[in-house]
Amino acid sequence: MSTRRFYITTAIPYVNGDPHLGFALECVQADVLARHRRQRGERVHFLSGTDDNSLKNVEAAEAAGAPIAEFVNAKAERFAALREPLELSYDDFIRTSVDSRHRPGAERLWRACAASGDLYERHYEGLYCTGCEAFLRPSELDAGLCPEHHCEPERIAERNWFFRLSRYEGKLLELIESGRLRIEPDQRRNEVLGFIRGGLEDFSVSRSRERARGWGIPVPEDPSQVVYVWFDALANYVSALDYGTGGERYREWWERSDERVHAIGKGIIRFHAVYWPAILLSAGAPLPTAIFVHDYLTVDGQKLSKSTGRTADPIEIAERHGIDALRWWCLRDVPRTGDADFREELLAARANELADGLGNLVNRTITLLGRFRPQGVGTTKPLSGEAEALHAAIKRTPDEIDNALARFDFRAATRGSAVLACGRRTDRARARGGRSAAWPPSVHQGGHPHLNQLREVGLPHGRLRLHTRSLSPSSPAPRAQCAQQKIISPPSTPCPTMRQPQCPQAGASAWMAHSKESKVPLPSPDTLISIALS
Numbered sequence: 181m182s183t184r185r186f187y188i189t190t191a192i193p194y195v196n197g198d199p200h201l202g203f204a205l206e207c208v209q210a211d212v213l214a215r216h217r218r219q220r221g222e223r224v225h226f227l228s229g230t231d232d233n234s235l236k237n238v239e240a241a242e243a244a245g246a247p248i249a250e251f252v253n254a255k256a257e258r259f260a261a262l263r264e265p266l267e268l269s270y271d272d273f274i275r276t277s278v279d280s281r282h283r284p285g286a287e288r289l290w291r292a293c294a295a296s297g298d299l300y301e302r303h304y305e306g307l308y309c310t311g312c313e314a315f316l317r318p319s320e321l322d323a324g325l326c327p328e329h330h331c332e333p334e335r336i337a338e339r340n341w342f343f344r345l346s347r348y349e350g351k352l353l354e355l356i357e358s359g360r361l362r363i364e365p366d367q368r369r370n371e372v373l374g375f376i377r378g379g380l381e382d383f384s385v386s387r388s389r390e391r392a393r394g395w396g397i398p399v400p401e402d403p404s405q406v407v408y409v410w411f412d413a414l415a416n417y418v419s420a421l422d423y424g425t426g427g428e429r430y431r432e433w434w435e436r437s438d439e440r441v442h443a444i445g446k447g448i449i450r451f452h453a454v455y456w457p458a459i460l461l462s463a464g465a466p467l468p469t470a471i472f473v474h475d476y477l478t479v480d481g482q483k484l485s486k487s488t489g490r491t492a493d494p495i496e497i498a499e500r501h502g503i504d505a506l507r508w509w510c511l512r513d514v515p516r517t518g519d520a521d522f523r524e525e526l527l528a529a530r531a532n533e534l535a536d537g538l539g540n541l542v543n544r545t546i547t548l549l550g551r552f553r554p555q556g557v558g559t560t561k562p563l564s565g566e567a568e569a570l571h572a573a574i575k576r577t578p579d580e581i582d583n584a585l586a587r588f589d590f591r592a593a594t595r596g597s598a599v600l601a602c603g604r605r606t607d608r609a610r611a612r613g614g615r616s617a618a619w620p621p622s623v624h625q626g627g628h629p630h631l632n633q634l635r636e637v638g639l640p641h642g643r644l645r646l647h648t649r650s651l652s653p654s655s656p657a658p659r660a661q662c663a664q665q666k667i668i669s670p671p672s673t674p675c676p677t678m679r680q681p682q683c684p685q686a687g688a689s690a691w692m693a694h695s696k697e698s699k700v701p702l703p704s705p706d707t708l709i710s711i712a713l714s
């Protein structure tokens with residue numbers, strides 16, 4: 181086991197509405213990174229949670245005519261409930277209103293910034309967008325409206341606590357330019373650098389208790405004020421590690437982690453890439469090592485929004501299409517930059533890629549192996565040109581996935597999979613001669629010329645395991661379940677977690693379960709390749 185420590189978080193969403201597909205995307209992406217690192221033997225801590233203390237939540241509760249705590253609890257439960265249907269593997273989930281670890285963490289962070297001389301009081305007047313939970317500069321408005329929420333910000337005049345952000349302008353530039361604080365992708369990094377170069381102004385980190393309707397964390401030593409929701413929310417990344425009580429987990433997962441990664445949406449980049457690092461610098465704490473920013477999802481061309489109720493319920497989608505299909509779509513179709521439009525037919529096409537491309541390939545391979553090579557297939561060399569190229573591609577796959585995920589490039593990670601390379605070959609064969617051409621009857625009788633030709637691909641035993649392992653961070657569900665149930669059944673057995681007649685990974689799991697338990701060695705997967713090329 182590696183001694184490397186990898187700490188990864190999702191953002192904590194406001195709970196002013198039900199969770200939408202955009203948050204599911206972020207959870208799946210973070211989950212894939214966490215699973216991938218665990219698989220590579222690293223120690224991983226994966227955190228998610230909810231931001232309970234925002235003014236937005238208070239307003240949503242008032243609009244619903246519900247007591248604030250009751251409303252927030254009910255909505256926060258909906259977010260926590262994503263874990264099982266989305267197959268999320270987070271280790272911890274924090275709620276900023278009720279978790280006893282959070283308030284001491286936020287308070288300690290406040291006091292640390294105060295001790296550095298970075299908090300001061302002053303009267304302030306500005307334009308506040310509750311949607312953003314931020315004051316906006318007049319120059320940031322679009323015809324007088326918040327560009328993100330298309331609403332008119334409220335003019336607020338009050339006495340607030342301010343954080344001396346201006347002091348950290350040079351330091352932040354240096355950290356981001358040097359890559360010590362990575363912001364991915366580049367387009368987002370440039371956006372942050374542009375914002376900092378435009379000049380950083382101190383920002384308000386409290387609001388009056390009255391304006392907050394008494395909801396939130398009181399400012400230490402000044403109960404007339406409540407800690408600004410972003411200062412409060414950002415603290416979750418360390419408060420969940422017992423920062424407030426100086427716990428060992430903070431030292432282990434924040435101070436001593438090799439990587440500290442935040443996965444966030446583009447709308448909250450300034451808070452994470454400017455405010456949060458400055459607060460940490462002030463508090464004398466290490467910074468995140470990377471901030472990965474995803475763009476937004478639209479659904480049938482419409483923006484998702486918790487407040488308008490257009491949420492595209494991820495649980496419903498997972499129930500309709502299977503969680504593997506949804507997770508696979510999030511990785512395969514969502515670009516690294518630029519918004520992605522979700523449509524159910526796109527997801528169905530990706531589900532077919534899994535079921536027809538990978539699932540079919542693996543299932544039929546197992547059938548053929550059982551029929552023609554029950555004693556195993558030895559390695560014979562030399563390889564033919566095409567077989568050699570495929571063999572080399574398969575060998576490269578784990579490194580390609582490592583590199584792609586180190587760049588947070590999920591599309592490249594899944595595209596690089598040799599399993600898909602096999603699938604594409606099958607597609608090409610289909611395109612040439614129709615569906616049946618890919619699986620001519622002669623293959624099943626053992627007489628297809630390709631079968632003989634491709635027996636020469638002497639892949640080391642267990643190579644197929646490698647590929648199914650490479651894929652499993654993306655689609656953990658059937659693999660885990662099949663493995664747990666020790667399914668060694670014929671490949672036509674439908675997987676219990678998939679609605680499709682052929683589960684993409686039931687075959688792979690059967691393979692793994694069989695090769696682990698069977699006394700009779702399974703043949704090496706060269707016939708898999710023969711099917712791919714036939």
Ligand SMILES: [Zn+2]
Nearest residue numbers: 309312326329
């Ligand atoms: Zn706004």
